[in-house]
Amino acid sequence: MTETTTITVAGAEPYDILIGRGLLPKIADQLGTGVAKVLIVHPPTLGAKASALRESLQGTYEVLLAEVPDAEDAKRIEVAAFCWGIMGQTDFTRTDAVIGLGGGATTDIAGFIAATWLRGVTLIQVPTSVLGMVDASIGGKTGINTAEGKNLVGSFYAPAAVIVDFDTLDTIPRNEILAGFAEIVKAGFIAEPEILDIVEADVDRVTDPTTPEFRRVVELAIGLKARVVGEDFKESGLREILNYGHTLGHAIEHAERYRWRHGAAISVGMVFAAELARLTGSLGDEAVDRHRRILSSLTLPIDYPVGRWQTLLATMQRDKKSRAGMLRFIVLDDIAKPTVLTAPDESMLFLAYQEVGV
Ligand SMILES: NC(=O)c1ccc[n+]([C@@H]2O[C@H](COP(=O)([O-])OP(=O)(O)OC[C@H]3O[C@@H](n4cnc5c(N)ncnc54)[C@H](O)[C@@H]3O)[C@@H](O)[C@H]2O)c1
């Protein structure tokens, strides 16, 4: 029997994150009373798990399935409209509930339709990827992409519960585990250096979901995310630290038409942010090299073609952290000392980019 860890996210409407194994039967407890219909939003890869979940809830609830496209292809307005269509045709009311079952892209679109249908219905997030477990399913950032950029439309909408069940990882491809580690390592660099030590000690053990090392780093990353979003739900300050590596990372995802994994793109983005901090004099060589060593040990990319700079710069201008046309980056003064760098000189940005450029 595996122990269940419960982490509560503070805020106007606090909610629990349950972490462990064999937790899917607990979903019914989290739905509360008064729910009649449940819509499970899932990608094709999670079809069998969605059907099993439907079986377990059927009888108590009327369970509907919305199969959405895989990965980033789900984060489109047409997919939201498809889900709203199902809800409209089945008289889905304000007391019904949405379950997001899948990776971060699925939980982002599931959150978005729950936030917008009738201006908000109950949402339970059931992440099935490492990245979804440690980051995307927590904190209520929901959203879709537009032609101009990533996550440009969305809302802050907290789930009623997050169920992190490691049993759901039994089908996850190895490369998706490693992509998820980019966000775990991000948590290490911005606030939880113990994560970095554990990854450095044995990368094979820490990336094996059956080991205590895996559980430890996942719980550290979840704990950090829960603390940060509990304090600053709408990203008016502290929450920006969770965007470490994302300014360039999102621009790379957009430039690559989402063929790059989110974790891979922010891996390059973190090395870029580290190089930027080295150029401003706030981060030493060893800390920058540590970024490269750790991310490479996870087989994550640490460079990108140098000729794409102008395209990336144009996309970065639309980043949500920009203010009055000024670019802002999360950088480190040291490991676990994140800060905001506002309007760095364009020549310095290009110099930092050349350091990651190939
Ligand atoms: N809302 C937030 O706070 C937040 C935070 C971080 C990332 N995100 C978003 O999350 C997304 C990235 O998340 P992701 O890496 O989980 O991507 P994803 O949802 O695309 O999942 C990655 C791949 O793994 C597959 N998969 C997931 N679980 C599986 C399982 N158990 N078995 C087999 N296959 C499985 C998916 O079908 C997909 O092909 C991006 O869109 C990113 O912007 C959001």
Ligand SMILES: O=C(O)C(=O)C[C@@H](O)[C@H](O)[C@H](O)COP(=O)(O)O
């Ligand atoms: O929760 C947050 O806040 C984050 O920034 C977490 C990021 O890992 C995540 O990718 C998020 O979706 C990025 O947000 P955005 O506001 O830059 O779109």
Ligand SMILES: [Zn+2]
């Ligand atoms: Zn991210």
